[in-house]
Amino acid sequence: MKPILFFTILLPLFCTDAFSQLYPTFGPEKKVTVTGLTFDAMEPFISPDDNILFFNSLNSGGNTNLYYAAKVNDTTFTYAGLVSGTFDPAPNHLDAVASVDASNNFFWTSLRDYPDQIANLRRGTFSDGNVSGISPVFGDFNIDDFNFPFGWLIMDAAINYQGDLLYYTNAKFDFSNTTCVGIPCEAKLGVAALVNDNTFNKLPDSDAIFANVNDPENYLVYAPQITPDGLELYYTRLLKNSVNTEICVSVRTSATEPFSLPSVIHANPGFLPEAASPSTDQQKIYYHQKDQSGVFRLYLRYRTQTAGVAEHARKMARAYPNPTSGLLNISTDDAAADILVTVYSIVGQEMFSAPNATSVDMSHFAAGLYYVVISQDNNTWTGKIIKQ
Numbered sequence: 001m002k003p004i005l006f007f008t009i010l011l012p013l014f015c016t017d018a019f020s021q022l023y024p025t026f027g028p029e030k031k032v033t034v035t036g037l038t039f040d041a042m043e044p045f046i047s048p049d050d051n052i053l054f055f056n057s058l059n060s061g062g063n064t065n066l067y068y069a070a071k072v073n074d075t076t077f078t079y080a081g082l083v084s085g086t087f088d089p090a091p092n093h094l095d096a097v098a099s100v101d102a103s104n105n106f107f108w109t110s111l112r113d114y115p116d117q118i119a120n121l122r123r124g125t126f127s128d129g130n131v132s133g134i135s136p137v138f139g140d141f142n143i144d145d146f147n148f149p150f151g152w153l154i155m156d157a158a159i160n161y162q163g164d165l166l167y168y169t170n171a172k173f174d175f176s177n178t179t180c181v182g183i184p185c186e187a188k189l190g191v192a193a194l195v196n197d198n199t200f201n202k203l204p205d206s207d208a209i210f211a212n213v214n215d216p217e218n219y220l221v222y223a224p225q226i227t228p229d230g231l232e233l234y235y236t237r238l239l240k241n242s243v244n245t246e247i248c249v250s251v252r253t254s255a256t257e258p259f260s261l262p263s264v265i266h267a268n269p270g271f272l273p274e275a276a277s278p279s280t281d282q283q284k285i286y287y288h289q290k291d292q293s294g295v296f297r298l299y300l301r302y303r304t305q306t307a308g309v310a311e312h313a314r315k316m317a318r319a320y321p322n323p324t325s326g327l328l329n330i331s332t333d334d335a336a337a338d339i340l341v342t343v344y345s346i347v348g349q350e351m352f353s354a355p356n357a358t359s360v361d362m363s364h365f366a367a368g369l370y371y372v373v374i375s376q377d378n379n380t381w382t383g384k385i386i387k388q
Helices: 003-020
Strands: 022-026 033-035 042-046 052-056 066-073 076-082 095-100 105-110 121-127 130-136 152-159 165-172 186-196 199-202 219-226 232-239 245-251 263-267 274-278 284-290 296-308 317-320 327-332 340-345 350-355 359-361 368-376 379-387
Touching: 022 245, 022 263, 042 095, 042 284, 052 095, 066 095, 095 152, 105 152, 152 219, 165 219, 219 274, 232 274, 245 274, 317 368, 317 379, 327 368
Parallel strands: 033 076, 042 274, 186 219
Antiparallel strands: 022 296, 042 052, 052 066, 066 076, 095 105, 105 121, 121 130, 152 165, 165 186, 186 199, 219 232, 232 245, 245 263, 274 284, 284 296, 317 327, 327 359, 340 350, 340 368, 368 379
């Protein structure tokens, strides 16, 4: 079979059976009314107790602030005003993308003191509309690239419900406005673990966790949000050289495993849907997009069901470590049943195939992206592997 023909057949397997996990699905869009609000609302975050909706004003440059609104019902909130303590009086400032954990630790991105201080994420304690005890968030997840100075930012970030993991976007901007004007040149997700109140360090397997999500060749990936169980990751991606965004979800069956390939929840060309925030009970998501007049508004969707492969196909297969520089280990939950392991190049060329293989020696493979397909009984698992 010609490689290009096989590649056409291979791709649907990724979309339907990737890691044998189930994807959430959502019902029709509902507009959210914030009574008393007269300007754009973006980057919503619903509080852990489901009673406060945080958001920021227009973030396309200049004087972006954080606000909050009190819940009347799921689709109606009452505008309460600025999140006190986060306001920056400097001209052309940006304070945006709020998130809060169950202990009211409040995180947001800010450009104050940048680039004199590379750490541009802030934290504090939220109570009664005010954030106190504010400090920068330090850690090795901040990129200080001497080959590209003053270009990397934490574009957005979200603390998890428990407060011990920070999901973030490293975004590379060209502030000389010569290559990537108005948007990042690169944007990718990562995760860092709590060291102390204002320090998080990148998990050693962060790149592997997001290997199916980050796609630097084709997409800018940003605006991460995680469910309390750590199994559903919501984020936005923008196809490079386009203006079309997609709200996506990736899933996993264990909080220590990599996330699956994306499932697109919502795309609306020309209206820029972004920044989904799931509620603590995982039964609804809030997000923003433009309305017909071009103003950014907030919207809601209710979860309808979980869609995916049948229950009998929910056993797991694993290929690790990812990335790998040599040996790729293979395992399945049903160790007694026969398996077939096949590895393909990015263009669909078969690089390895063997029955009952427990490992693949990739040391002689060229560096790059490969696909591993593991077949067992009526199950097929497919994933991306990075050879370093």
